[in-house]
Amino acid sequence: MLEEIMVTGIGTINPIGGNVQELWEGLLTGKSGVKRVKSFDVSGHQNKNGCEIDTLREPVLFETGRTMGRATRIFMLALEEAVCDAGLSAEELARERTGLSIGTTMGEIEPLEAALMNKGKGVNGGPHAIAENVADTLKLSGPVWTITNACAAGNVAIARAMEELLANRADIMIVGGVDAFSWAAFTGFSSLRAMTPDLCRPFDIHRQGLILGEGAGVLLLERQEHLLRRGHRPRARLMGYGLSCDAHHITQPDPAARSAISSIESALKMAQLDKASIGYVSAHGTGTPANDRMEAKALKAVFGETTPQLPVSSIKGHIGHTLGAASAIEAVVCVKALETGILPPTLNLREQDPECDINVIANEPLCKPVEYILSNAYAFGGINSSIVIGKTKEN
The missing domain is CATH 3.40.47.10 (Thiolase/Chalcone synthase)
Structure with missing residues (x-):
């Protein structure tokens, strides 16, 4: 361990x-x-x-x-x-x-x-x-x-x-x-x-x-x-990470989401968790058609029949895409979600893309205590990353 x-x-x-x-x-x-x-x-x-x-x-x-x-x-x-x-x-x-x-x-x-x-x-x-x-x-x-x-x-x-x-x-x-x-x-x-x-x-x-x-x-x-x-009290546990690169295109993600799937699975493996343990996904969710659809496909491939019950959201409607800061800020938000049992919403979502048929939290926060959170981030050049953050034993 x-x-x-x-x-x-x-x-x-x-x-x-x-x-x-x-x-x-x-x-x-x-x-x-x-x-x-x-x-x-x-x-x-x-x-x-x-x-x-x-x-x-x-x-x-x-x-x-x-x-x-x-x-x-x-x-x-x-x-x-x-x-x-x-x-x-x-x-x-x-x-x-x-x-x-x-x-x-x-x-x-x-x-x-x-x-x-x-x-x-x-x-x-x-x-x-x-x-x-x-x-x-x-x-x-x-x-x-x-x-x-x-x-x-x-x-x-x-x-x-x-x-x-x-x-x-x-x-x-x-x-x-x-x-x-x-x-x-x-x-x-x-x-x-x-x-x-x-x-x-x-x-x-x-x-x-x-x-x-x-x-x-x-x-x-x-x-x-x-x-x-x-003797200081921790706020959360960093459980694991997964990294991959598909080199599909300099700016476009692989539409098949193969390496994104790999990064999620690697993070779960390092965290020694099964997919059912994840209670919420902090999505990369840039608001670009190709990226959103790729991430949705990756989540469905990993979580399978449990995907409709897995809450997902992106905070980029609130603060924009902060580039290299994005997934670090999202990790901060994940800690707050674990501590409060409240999951942040996706702002400006009015009509969900049917090709992104995942359980997106729209416009209003969701009260749902969770033990473990998956947070994804993707980048130009086919770079895929996922981390898993969990509650502390004290919480």
Whole structure:
């Protein structure tokens, strides 16, 4: 049996909440982060909406001695909440064998955008800059990873952190995903015609695509032995993960869902659970026709005759697609769902696509205590990821 890996702290900042509780309340009350983009001029784009964070305060727990880009600042705010939630301090993180695993799609993109627009170099940039900034600020001595598996990066970062703990290379892992709203991402998705002109409608027959968002989700993971020594109460258990790549197409998922099925089955196997144990699925649910149908097909293939009773939802109608942050924020939401016995709804779903014939929670939360949750994330290039999170024995 694998050593248990515990979730001991969670934090987030996103378009509908500056912390976990604000996000949770926003999900349950149908709050939407969609509004006209303010970060840059969108007059030349067909799609003019996005999910941006209105204001960013400065972190108070960590003293940074450097100028940081927007993505790093977003991550640090979510990290601050997660560290406090775990009952830790910056000094304790520096003393312990603490590692870091950050998933991102765009990284610290500001310098590239500044160069493209002839606005100068700006802050230290690149995918690696976020992890470097955080590790240097906290004086971390454990392994440091930057994961750039696009929209699956949050889940892949969680998997990487879990492996570091299981291999006893760290006692605590800071893990999460982050992306800032960017002109490069907006223009890229616009060129692919993947964005909707109005609202993101996961699994709806009238959906037209995704809405871009920004934010961060952070979890503090600890080996059970280490957590027992310091006497802090865990919030959830990280049970297992599954990763696969089908390389079907650079942007389109495999319509047969073969590798997505494999990632779900691998996660269940690592968690030592059968399919009947899963009480809820946090779907990737981007609101694009191909992705929603592929995920529905994967769930039906794995869960078979029990699929009609298995609740599924996507939070991207509320906060948009936050790219590398998406599955990390969704993992935070999964912890809240386990603790409260409430499952968040899929916003903007009016008429479900008959090709997505799964049990989607529409518009109103569902009260249903569950023991184990499956959370999926998929990415360009055929990357598939799934994690399983469970209740603690104390709960």
